[in-house]
Structures are given as C-alpha cells and as structure tokens.
Amino acid sequence: MQYKLAFIGFGNVARSLAKLLVRKQDVLKSKHDVTFLFTGISTGSHGFAVNPNGLDIQKALELVESKQSISSLSKVEVKNSLDVINNSEADVMFENSPVNTQTGQPALDHIRTALNLGMHAITANKGPVVHGYRELTALAKSKGRTFRHESTVLGGAPVFSVMREAFPLADLISFKGIFNATTNVILSRMENGEAYEDAVKYAQSIGLAETDPTNDVDGWDAAIKVAALVTVLWDTPMTPQQVNPTGIRGITSEMISKAKAENKRYKLVCSAEKIGDKVQASVSPQLVDSTSPLYGMMNSSTGITFRTDVILDYSITLSEKPGMQGGPEETAYGLFADFVNLVK
Amino acid sequence: MQYKLAFIGFGNVARSLAKLLVRKQDVLKSKHDVTFLFTGISTGSHGFAVNPNGLDIQKALELVESKQSISSLSKVEVKNSLDVINNSEADVMFENSPVNTQTGQPALDHIRTALNLGMHAITANKGPVVHGYRELTALAKSKGRTFRHESTVLGGAPVFSVMREAFPLADLISFKGIFNATTNVILSRMENGEAYEDAVKYAQSIGLAETDPTNDVDGWDAAIKVAALVTVLWDTPMTPQQVNPTGIRGITSEMISKAKAENKRYKLVCSAEKIGDKVQASVSPQLVDSTSPLYGMMNSSTGITFRTDVILDYSITLSEKPGMQGGPEETAYGLFADFVNLVK
Numbered sequence: 001m002q003y004k005l006a007f008i009g010f011g012n013v014a015r016s017l018a019k020l021l022v023r024k025q026d027v028l029k030s031k032h033d034v035t036f037l038f039t040g041i042s043t044g045s046h047g048f049a050v051n052p053n054g055l056d057i058q059k060a061l062e063l064v065e066s067k068q069s070i071s072s073l074s075k076v077e078v079k080n081s082l083d084v085i086n087n088s089e090a091d092v093m094f095e096n097s098p099v100n101t102q103t104g105q106p107a108l109d110h111i112r113t114a115l116n117l118g119m120h121a122i123t124a125n126k127g128p129v130v131h132g133y134r135e136l137t138a139l140a141k142s143k144g145r146t147f148r149h150e151s152t153v154l155g156g157a158p159v160f161s162v163m164r165e166a167f168p169l170a171d172l173i174s175f176k177g178i179f180n181a182t183t184n185v186i187l188s189r190m191e192n193g194e195a196y197e198d199a200v201k202y203a204q205s206i207g208l209a210e211t212d213p214t215n216d217v218d219g220w221d222a223a224i225k226v227a228a229l230v231t232v233l234w235d236t237p238m239t240p241q242q243v244n245p246t247g248i249r250g251i252t253s254e255m256i257s258k259a260k261a262e263n264k265r266y267k268l269v270c271s272a273e274k275i276g277d278k279v280q281a282s283v284s285p286q287l288v289d290s291t292s293p294l295y296g297m298m299n300s301s302t303g304i305t306f307r308t309d310v311i312l313d314y315s316i317t318l319s320e321k322p323g324m325q326g327g328p329e330e331t332a333y334g335l336f337a338d339f340v341n342l343v344k
Numbered sequence: 345m346q347y348k349l350a351f352i353g354f355g356n357v358a359r360s361l362a363k364l365l366v367r368k369q370d371v372l373k374s375k376h377d378v379t380f381l382f383t384g385i386s387t388g389s390h391g392f393a394v395n396p397n398g399l400d401i402q403k404a405l406e407l408v409e410s411k412q413s414i415s416s417l418s419k420v421e422v423k424n425s426l427d428v429i430n431n432s433e434a435d436v437m438f439e440n441s442p443v444n445t446q447t448g449q450p451a452l453d454h455i456r457t458a459l460n461l462g463m464h465a466i467t468a469n470k471g472p473v474v475h476g477y478r479e480l481t482a483l484a485k486s487k488g489r490t491f492r493h494e495s496t497v498l499g500g501a502p503v504f505s506v507m508r509e510a511f512p513l514a515d516l517i518s519f520k521g522i523f524n525a526t527t528n529v530i531l532s533r534m535e536n537g538e539a540y541e542d543a544v545k546y547a548q549s550i551g552l553a554e555t556d557p558t559n560d561v562d563g564w565d566a567a568i569k570v571a572a573l574v575t576v577l578w579d580t581p582m583t584p585q586q587v588n589p590t591g592i593r594g595i596t597s598e599m600i601s602k603a604k605a606e607n608k609r610y611k612l613v614c615s616a617e618k619i620g621d622k623v624q625a626s627v628s629p630q631l632v633d634s635t636s637p638l639y640g641m642m643n644s645s646t647g648i649t650f651r652t653d654v655i656l657d658y659s660i661t662l663s664e665k666p667g668m669q670g671g672p673e674e675t676a677y678g679l680f681a682d683f684v685n686l687v688k
Contacts, residue, residue: 020654027513157655158510165509166502168684169371170677293661296640305663310364310677311501313663317637319649321656333514333654340512 001033003343004052006040006088006119008081008110009096010064013124013151016332017094018057024336032344040088042081044098047071050078052089081106085113092342094335095123101215101224101240104131111147115139122338124151124331129228130239148338149232153179153225154302155327156334157318161341163233163306170308172233174273177304178297179225182209182216183248183268187285188299190256191265196249207327208300219245219268222283226270229304236279245283264289267297270304293317345377347687348396350384350432350463352425352454353440354408357468357495360676361438362401368680376688384432386425388442391415394422396433425450429457436686438679439467445559445568445584448475455491459483466682468495468675473572474583492682493576497523497569498646499671500678501662505685507577507650514652516577518617521648522641523569526553526560527592527612531629532643534600535609540593551671552644563589563612566627570614573648580623589627608633611641614648637661 005021007014021028021036028034037054047069049055055073063070076087085093093114097107104127111121111128115136123129128136129149140147153159163172178184182203189199200217203209215221223240230238251266259266264287272281288294293305293315303317318330349365351358365372365380372378381398391413393399399417407414420431429437437458441451448471455465455472459480467473472480473493484491497503507516522528526547533543544561547553559565567584574582595610603610608631616625632638637649637659647661662674 024513031513157658158506161510162502162506165685166505166681168681168688169368169375170681290640291642293640293663296634296637298635303659310680311662311674312665314501315647315659315661315663317659317661318655319637319657319659330655336654337510337512337514341509344512 001035001343003034003036003091004039004089005036006085006090006093006114007038007096008042008084008093009098010041010043010046010060011096012328013331013335014094014096015061015064016328017096017335018061020329020332020336022057028340032340034343039090040078040084041070042084043070048078048080048084049074050084050087051075052087081110082113085110085117085119090114090119092120092122092339095121095125095128096335097125099125099224100127101130101220104128108132108136111136112139115143115145115147118143118145120145120148120342122148122335122342124149124156124335126152126224126228130224130231133231134235134237146342148342149228150338151331151334152228154304154316154318156330156332156337157316158334158337159229159304159316160232161337162316167306167308167311170310172274173307173309174271175229175233175304175306176269176271176294178267178294178302179270179304180216180219180222180268181300181302182213183219183222184297184301185299186217187248187251187256187266187268190251190253191260193253195253217249218247219283222268222270226272226281226283230272230279230281234274234279238279238281243281243283246285248285251285259287265295267294269294345379345687347378347380347435348383348433349380350429350434350437350458351382351440352386352428352437353442354385354387354390354404355440356672357675357679358438358440359405359408360672361440361679362405364673364676364680365683366401372684376684378687383434384422384428385414386428387414392422392424392428393418394428394431395419396431425454426457429454429461429463434458434463436464436466436683439465439469439472440679441469443469443568444471445474445564448472452476452480455480456483459487459489459491462487462489464489464492464686466492466679466686468493468500468679470496470568470572474568474575477575478579478581490686492686493572494682495675495678496572498648498660498662500674500676500681501660502678502681503573503648503660504576505681506660511650511652511655514654516618517651517653518615519573519577519648519650520613520615520638522611522638522646523614523648524560524563524566524612525644525646526557527563527566528641528645529643530561531592531595531600531610531612534595534597535604537597539597561593562591563627566612566614570616570625570627574616574623574625578618578623582623582625587625587627590629592629595629603631609639611638613638
C-alpha cells in the first residue's frame with residue numbers, strides 16, 4: 001500500500017527522518033509492501049509546499065539545507081501548517097514543530113486536525129503528549145487511527161514500544177532514570193574538574209545545550225519527559241509544573257569532589273512511583289553510588305530503570321556516542337519505528 | 345476466546361507460569377477477552393495428566409509441590425509427554441523440559457508434535473532454538489501458528505520481543521553482553537577477595553549454580569544463549585560448539601586484584617558481530633573498564649548491548665534482585681508475555 005506523508009516541522013529531526021525513509025524504502029517495500037510519497041511539508045522559516053501527487057524530497061532537502069524556500073515546489077497555495085495538513089491528502093502526519101512546554105501548541109492543533117482528517121499522527125514533540133494524551137488517543141481511536149510518540153523521551157531509543165509490546169499486562173510500579181543529556185554532560189565534566197560555566201559552554205559548543213540553558217539546567221526538559229511517561233504509562237495526566245523540578249545550579253564543584261571521594265556521583269535523577277491511585281514524581285539532583293544503574297551513565301548517556309510486578313529492575317540505556325553528536329538520526333528512528341509499526 | 349493449555353515440563357518455571365496465569369486471569373479476560381483451561385500436564389517425576397475439559401490446577405500444584413503424582417487427576421490414560429500433547433486438545437503448548445544443549449531433544453519433538461497438531465508453541469528451552477529455529481518457525485508458519493522463546497536468554501526479561509517489535513527494519517550490527525549469572529556472581533565475589541572454590545560454593549548455596557558447575561564456568565550456558573540470539577536475530581544457524589566458549593577457570597584472584605587496581609574488571613563477555621554474510625561470535629573472559637555498560641553489571645545482573653544501524657548502543661540490563669533468588673518468576677513472565685502477545 002502507498003502512504004502519503006505530511007511533515008509539519010522540517011528541522012534536523014524531520015529531515016533525518018525523510019532521509020531515513022528514503023534509505024529504507026526498499027526494505028519497506030520488500031518486507032511490508034509499503035511505499036510512500038511526501039505530499040506536504042511545512043518548515044519554520046523556509047515556506048510551505050503541498051503536492052498530493054508527491055513532492056521531490058531531494059529537492060526539498062537541498063533547498064532547506066541551503067536556506068532557500070520550498071514554496072516553488074508547491075502545486076497548491078498553502079500559507080501555514082494547517083493549510084499543509086488540510087491539503088496534503090496525507091495518510092500519516094509527522095509533527096515536529098518546536099516544543100511548547102506550557103501549552104503544547106501549535107502541535108496540539110496540528111495533531112487534532114490530522115486525526116480529524118483520518119490521518120495517523122506521529123510526533124517527537126513532548127508538548128502534545130503532556131497536554132493532550134487522553135484527548136488525542138481517544139480522538140485517534142474514534143477515527144480508527146493511531147497517535148504515537150516514541151521519540152519523546154530517550155531520543156529515538158525504544159521506550160514506549162518496549163513497555164507496550166514487550167511488557168504485556170505488567171503492572172508498572174516505578175521508574176527512575178537520567179533523561180537530560182545536557183545536565184549529565186555538565187555534571188560529568190565537573191567531576192573531571194571543569195567549572196560549571198565552562199561545562200555549560202562545552203555543552204553549547206557541541207550543539208547539545210541552547211544559548212539559554214535554563215530549560216535543561218533547571219530541570220524542565222527532564223520534567224516534561226517525566227510528565228510524558230507518567231501520562232502515558234499510567235494513563236495519569238501530569239504536567240511538568242506538577243513535577244516541579246529542581247535543577248543542577250545548586251550543585252557545586254566542592255560537592256562533586258566530596259561525592260567522588262566517596263565513590264558517589266550527583267545525577268539529575270528523574271523518578272516516579274505509583275502509590276495507590278496516586279503517582280509521585282520528581283526531578284532533582286541526587287547522590288548515586290556504584291550499585292545504581294544510573295552511576296555508569298556518563299556524559300550524554302541517558303537511560304531508565306523500570307520496576308514492574310513481573311520483572312523487578314529492567315533498565316534501558318542509550319550510550320553516549322563517541323564522535324557523534326547523537327540526536328537527530330536517532331530521534332528520527334523513533335518516528336520511523338512508529339510509522340513502520342503502524343503500517344506493517 | 346478460551347485457550348486450552350498444555351504444560352510439558354512442570355518444574356519451578358512452569359509452576360510459576362501456572363500461578364502467574366491464575367494471578368493475571370482477570371486482566372486477561374477484561375483487557376483481551378481471553379480465558380484459559382489447563383488441559384494437559386507432563387511432569388518429570390510426578391506423572392502425567394490430561395483432561396480436555398480442564399484440570400484442577402491448584403490441585404496439580406499442591407500434588408507436585410508435596411512430591412505426589414498428578415496421575416489421579418487424569419481423565420485419559422497418558423504415559424508420556426507426547427501422549428499428553430496428543431490428547432490435551434490444547435491451543436498452546438508450553439515446553440519447559442530440561443535443556444539438552446547437544447541435540448535439543450526431547451523438546452524438539454514436543455514442539456514439532458504440538459505445531460503439527462495446530463498448537464502455538466512457547467518455550468523457555470534454548471535447545472530447540474539452537475537446534476531447530478528455522479525448521480520450527482517454518483512449520484509454525486505453514487500451520488498458521490507461532491513458535492516463541494522469549495525466556496531463553498535474559499531469564500524472562502524482554503529481549504527478542506524488543507528487537508522484533510521495537511526495532512522494526514533496524515539492521516543489527518553486533519551485540520555484547522553478560523548472559524550467565526553464575527559466573528558473574530563468582531567473578532564479583534572474587535573481586536571482594538573470595539577464593540574461586542568458595543565463590544562457586546556460594547553460587548551453589550543460593551541455587552544459582554548446579555552441583556556440577558561445568559555448564560556455567562566453562563561458558564556453555566553463555567554459548568548456547570549467544571547461539572540462540574545469533575540464530576534468531578540474524579536468521580543464521582549457530583550451535584554452542586561453533587561459539588567454542590572459553591570459561592572463567594583461567595582467571596585467578598591475582599589477575600582480578602591487578603585489574604581492580606587499574607579500575608578494570610574481568611567479565612565473561614558474550615559477543616557477536618555480523619561481518620558481510622558471516623557472523624563471528626565468542627564467549628570469553630575479558631577485561632572491561634568503567635566506560636563499558638558491562639562494567640556496572642555485578643553479581644547476578646545480566647544484560648546486553650545492541651548496536652544497530654539506526655540506534656548506536658542500546659543496552660538492556662536485568663539487575664540483581666536483593667533478597668530474591670531471581671529466576672523462576674521472571675522466566676515465567678517471558679513465557680506469559682509470549683502467550684499474551686499471541687492471543688491479544
């Protein structure tokens with residue numbers, strides 16, 4: 001079967017996804033008899049394009065990567081993301097617009113629109129998960145479609161699909177993990193004697209931290225990931241504000257040296273536990289010792305330990321990638337995996 | 345739908361599975377509309393029982409756990425495992441007879457018989473995986489049934505289902521892991537100064553190592569798990585003999601002390617890599633340093649790191665269970681998960 005695809009957001013992750021789809025097109029065809037066309041693209045600052053008969057994806061990639069507009073490729077007049085969704089005739093919409101942790105917009109509206117038009121919706125955006133999971137899941141179900149979001153927590157490393165497919169009928173008791181790579185890099189470098197400010201600058205220099213590192217160092221990125229996991233895995237709505245994170249600004253070099261002398265480490269620990277009908281969640285710097293699965297996660301490594309009623313402590317770790325920035329290619333795979341699992 | 349279940353082998357793992365099925369029967373019914381009957385049981389030394397209308401499982405458990413025969417429960421005259429399979433009218437056969445690493449028998453014949461009768465076959469037994477994966481998978485397919493074996497590698501912790509369901513169309517490049525808990529306990533205790541012989545005795549005292557520890561310490565248990573992973577994940581038949589393991593008998597306390605002084609550890613490392621059309625696999629003691637995901641796996645912890653073309657290094661760790669023997673309950677969950685994934 002042929003699938004028409006709309007891309008809302010065409011940054012690093014979305015472009016990596018487009019390239020991955022092209023790279024895997026032969027195996028998609030041979031293993032699952034799936035082919036695809038790119039019928040709509042909405043970029044942040046390089047225009048919009050729709051062609052229900054298929055856009056030239058190589059041309060679109062070239063234009064955006066040389067900072068030119070893709071509007072010339074369009075066969076339909078489209079002026080914004082909703083126009084693209086409405087005119088793309090897509091079967092699947094990939095939502096990769098910038099994250100808004102406060103409201104989940106405009107991603108929420110993109111996904112609502114796509115589902116209402118009978119498209120599957122797949123996102124790497126944490127906003128609509130924490131601000132609309134129940135609504136979007138119910139809407140998708142009512143339309144016989146699916147809303148998926150594998151790439152929202154550990155980059156594109158499988159987490160949601162593992163709990164969904166590999167842990168059937170297990171009761172999740174708690175989870176604990178390291179979800180924010182930037183703060184983990186900063187704490188790792190401080191352990192090697194670097195000052196906080198220099199470690200932040202390093203994280204910015206490799207493209208991991210943003211110019212304003214607040215979202216990472218104050219724990220908000222970690223908190224929205226905790227909220228997304230709690231919202232989905234326990235079907236219990238939670239916002240980052242409810243997680244109320246404590247970041248790493250209070251951790252001094254002296255504290256890290258003292259911990260090191262005791263074979264301990266500060267980590268920005270994300271955790272949640274179901275107690276009765278309630279979920280208690282937190283993000284805060286904690287001392288961990290070498291018996292913890294989190295102790296060995298250094299630099300840009302991230303990971304999570306699940307405790308269930310059937311398998312006690314099961315950990316997933318995404319290791320740091322020597323010589324790689326990590327990031328877009330792996331996040332793109334999570335979106336790709338969601339797509340394959342929908343259409344296979 | 346109601347499923348009739350046959351249990352071939354009724355040791356710790358199979359009995360834990362029976363109890364888990366009973367514990368989860370309400371959620372199986374409410375979430376998947378699945379009910380079940382136990383219609384056949386074959387034990388190693390407590391007889392055989394078949395009743396196509398359902399055996400009293402509590403009674404069967406009580407009898408076996410008080411070392412009495414279950415034959416009195418049978419409504420059909422059955423004298424061996426094949427009789428049980430043939431007369432059980434089962435929809436699903438759980439194969440948990442003792443492992444035979446050399447031939448895979450008698451598990452192979454049990455599974456062939458069950459599949460030929462139109463049953464699904466689920467096993468925790470590594471023998472039929474390394475000695476019959478292609479044949480059994482093809483036979484299952486020809487009958488519209490499925491052969492599953494989640495519990496063969498990391499106890500019941502999801503590994504095969506993660507690669508199958510959560511890594512669609514990923515190319516596996518290599519894996520590396522610690523698969524044998526007994527040797528990991530021995531090496532961990534030697535690092536704390538215990539002599540090899542005392543560490544072996546400890547592993548035996550907690551029920552982890554057998555009276556003759558050869559299968560563990562010479563690497564054969566690890567090798568058959570490597571062979572099972574290679575056979576399934578790359579669809580490339582491999583036997584433990586081809587893995588040709590080196591065990592831990594050559595690792596002295598002196599070597600471990602020297603490694604410790606350099607912040608390194610000996611681990612019985614299991615690895616395999618695809619190079620062109622060939623797979624190179626090995627089991628041998630190796631020095632690992634603290635940058636390795638294997639370094640932190642102490643005592644009875646086991647785990648695996650997968651390297652794929654889409655997600656670089658993705659690790660799964662099953663942590664040691666303080667105050668628990670580990671083992672049968674978790675292994676039982678792997679069988680249960682295979683069952684739920686077949687019938688949901």
